[in-house]
Amino acid sequence: MSLTHDLHTDDAPEGETIVSVTRVSEPVKVDASRYTDPAWAAVEHEKVWRTTWQLACSLDHVKNPGDVFVYDVGTLSILIVRADDGELRAFQNVCRHRGMQLCSEHDSGRTELRCPFHRWSWDLQGRLREVPSRKGFGALRNDDYPLFAASVDSWGPMVFVNPDPACEPLADFLDPVPAEAAWAAIDDFRCKALISIPIEANWKTIIDGFSETYHVQGIHPEMLRMVDDVNSPQVIWDRHGRLTQPYGVASPRLRGGATDQEIWEGFVEVMGGRIGIGEGEDAGECPPVPEGSTLRDVLAQRIRDHFLATEGVDLSRFDTTELMTMEQYNLFPNITVLFFGDMLQVVRAMPGATSDEGSMDIMAFDRVAADAPRRDPITTEMAPGSYSMGLVIDQDVANLERAQKGLHAPGLTELTLSGEECRIINLHRNLDRVCGG
Numbered sequence: 179m180s181l182t183h184d185l186h187t188d189d190a191p192e193g194e195t196i197v198s199v200t201r202v203s204e205p206v207k208v209d210a211s212r213y214t215d216p217a218w219a220a221v222e223h224e225k226v227w228r229t230t231w232q233l234a235c236s237l238d239h240v241k242n243p244g245d246v247f248v249y250d251v252g253t254l255s256i257l258i259v260r261a262d263d264g265e266l267r268a269f270q271n272v273c274r275h276r277g278m279q280l281c282s283e284h285d286s287g288r289t290e291l292r293c294p295f296h297r298w299s300w301d302l303q304g305r306l307r308e309v310p311s312r313k314g315f316g317a318l319r320n321d322d323y324p325l326f327a328a329s330v331d332s333w334g335p336m337v338f339v340n341p342d343p344a345c346e347p348l349a350d351f352l353d354p355v356p357a358e359a360a361w362a363a364i365d366d367f368r369c370k371a372l373i374s375i376p377i378e379a380n381w382k383t384i385i386d387g388f389s390e391t392y393h394v395q396g397i398h399p400e401m402l403r404m405v406d407d408v409n410s411p412q413v414i415w416d417r418h419g420r421l422t423q424p425y426g427v428a429s430p431r432l433r434g435g436a437t438d439q440e441i442w443e444g445f446v447e448v449m450g451g452r453i454g455i456g457e458g459e460d461a462g463e464c465p466p467v468p469e470g471s472t473l474r475d476v477l478a479q480r481i482r483d484h485f486l487a488t489e490g491v492d493l494s495r496f497d498t499t500e501l502m503t504m505e506q507y508n509l510f511p512n513i514t515v516l517f518f519g520d521m522l523q524v525v526r527a528m529p530g531a532t533s534d535e536g537s538m539d540i541m542a543f544d545r546v547a548a549d550a551p552r553r554d555p556i557t558t559e560m561a562p563g564s565y566s567m568g569l570v571i572d573q574d575v576a577n578l579e580r581a582q583k584g585l586h587a588p589g590l591t592e593l594t595l596s597g598e599e600c601r602i603i604n605l606h607r608n609l610d611r612v613c614g615g
Contacts, residue, residue: 208593208606213380213585218613219533223252225613226511227341231351233513233526234258234339236369236541237332240266241552244288244302248281249339252529256328256339257281257291261302268330268339269304274323284557291325300325334364335543336524355418355507359517361500367522367543371556373567374528374539375575379582381512381536382605384527387574387581388506388514389601391423395431397573402429403436403444412600417510417608419601425449426474426502438473439464445477448569452520453480454488457569474502485520491545493520508601510608520545534582538575540567 212218234249240260247258248271255271257280271279273293280291280300290307292299299308304325312318329340331348333356338348349356377384387393394407401407408430410423426445428436436444442464446455455461465480467473478501482493493501496519505517514525524541537559562575584590595603 206595206597206599206603208595208603210585210590210593212606212609213382213582214533216533219380219529221613222529222609223254226609227251227254227529229340229342229345230511230612231329231338231340231345231348232511233336233509233524233541234330235337235372236543236555237335237337238369238552238555239284239372239557240337242286244286246281246285246288246291247337248284254341255279256341258330258337258339259288259291259302262289263303265303266330266332266337267302267304268328269325270328270341272326273298274306274325275309335367335369335522336541351417352509354415355420355509358420359505359507359515362505362517362519362522364517364522366545366548368546368550368552369541369555370544370553371542372539372558373542373556374537374559375562375567376530376535376537376559377562377575377578377582378534379536379578380533380585381527381529383582383585384536384538384578385508385512385514385525385605386602387578388525388527389419389508389605390599391421392596392598394429397577398448398570400444400447400569402432403440404448405429407431414600414604417604419508419604421504421506421508421601423504423506424474424502425504426472426477438467441473442477452484452518453477454484457566472498474498478502481520485545489544489546491547493545496520508605510605538578540571 232251234256235247235258239245239247240258243260243262243264245260249256249258257269257271259267259269261267271281273280273295275293275296275298278293278295280293288302290299290301297308297310298306301307304327306320306323309315309318327343329343329345331338333348333352391407391410394401394405404425404427406424406427406429410421413420426441428441443461446453446461450456450459450461464473465476467476475498478498481501485491485493500519507515507517509515512527516523516525522543522545526539526541528537528539530536566572567575
């Protein structure tokens with residue numbers, strides 16, 4: 179199942195690979211069965227989900243001692259716990275008596291982790307402290323039965339877990355992304371929602387939709403008036419990748435270009451909420467652009483003004499580029515992190531019960547004052563189409579099941595990828611490395 183061809187690359191600083199779309203000499207082929215084959219999904223479960231750092235929740239989900247978050251991936255379940263000493267800990271969600279799961283849902287105010295079956299109990303640091311009818315077990319020492327530890331750490335407001343307690347540090351796994359994204363000051367973000375949307379699609383089909391913008395012209399034509407989806411440089415590192423994409427300018431795919439009025443209307447339609455114009459509201463006339471400025475400058479100032487008025491947060495430290503150019507990081511294996519100066523949003527693709535099932539999870543954050551308290555995020559599951567997640571996300575959701583169905587066509591044995599889809603290619607390179615090609 180290994181890739182049949184590789185990408186040509188331009189010269190780049192040490193540790194980086196700048197992928198050039200124009201220098202791909204031939205398409206990159208990926209076995210289509212990776213998206214449909216139950217046997218391959220089983221390999222991923224053993225080699226990827228049991229051994230890899232993965233985003234589980236936010237710090238807001240486990241902000242207080244006694245908070246417990248249940249993270250499920252495939253047949254594996256991990257508990258993320260804010261212990262009574264204030265430290266984050268993670269454990270396999272299993273009682274060491276007869277294997278019962280200790281928790282089935284998120285909770286708060288816990289002083290112990292007690293099995294609902296036979297009432298064995300552990301403290302929040304994973305130490306066994308009570309066994310009912312202990313004499314029946316003979317010589318049973320508490321120190322011999324701690325909960326099985328998993329690895330846990332955080333980057334900004336995001337909490338990651340790895341089922342392997344002896345894995346490499348999270349900082350090494352994420353390198354160099356945190357340093358590259360340091361400008362965004364992500365510690366100031368608080369999670370407002372974690373929404374899971376069940377999708378009849380493989381997790382890779384889901385995350386692939388957030389790993390390239392080649393599809394903008396097909397799925398999101400409204401964006402062409404307000405984003406340059408062509409001149410958007412991509413960087414590929416060992417595990418991860420980044421797209422840098424300017425907003426507030428027209429796509430070169432529009433042969434006649436676009437006027438400032440058209441760009442303004444496109445921006446309002448796609449992300450008007452950033453400047454205080456709600457979905458479906460009339461854009462009105464484009465504001466005047468002062469001499470020596472650009473429409474991007476005007477939009478950036480509108481974002482600053484709206485954010486200060488509604489959130490009480492001063493965004494003057496972020497320049498036009500930081501407010502109007504998206505940095506999108508794809509982190510192996512299954513998340514996309516989107517940055518603007520005023521916003522942070524994460525898309526996570528989760529495997530489902532079969533190779534044709536998964537979920538698309540949206541983790542949305544608000545930038546707040548540095549000393550703002552943490553809050554309780556909305557954490558729920560929603561059926562596809564039951565609630566609007568915004569124009570672009572709604573379009574992506576509507577596309578995914580159709581994309582998965584097409585992968586079952588008997589004539590389609592390979593996916594044919596271009597250099598523009600280099601972040602998808604990099605995902606499969608890493609799957610080759612972890613799972614074996």
